[in-house]
Amino acid sequence: MRSAVVSISSNMVEGFEKSNNNEFIRFLRISKGSAGELRSQLYISFTIKYINDPEFNSNNDNLLNLSSQIGGLINYLTQKRRNKEFIIR
Numbered sequence: 001m002r003s004a005v006v007s008i009s010s011n012m013v014e015g016f017e018k019s020n021n022n023e024f025i026r027f028l029r030i031s032k033g034s035a036g037e038l039r040s041q042l043y044i045s046f047t048i049k050y051i052n053d054p055e056f057n058s059n060n061d062n063l064l065n066l067s068s069q070i071g072g073l074i075n076y077l078t079q080k081r082r083n084k085e086f087i088i089r
Contacts, residue, residue, distance in 0.1 A: 004038040
């Protein structure tokens with residue numbers, strides 16, 4: 001789970017530092033995938049009773065929100081790329 005958490009932010013930063021729109025979007029998608037991986041691990045932790053209901057609900061809600069935000073950023077950048085208005089410098 002720690003690895004998936006670190007992967008979310010690390011891939012965002014790595015993609016941004018590439019200074020290339022396509023690469024940034026690609027790494028954001030990887031970050032979103034890591035958030036999904038973490039949610040899966042959260043479900044497993046809950047199922048085996050490693051975490052309780054409040055811990056599961058809070059973390060799951062936060063991960064759903066984060067995944068939605070990353071998806072929104074991907075959509076925004078994809079639209080900007082199509083319109084050729086967005087350039088990372």
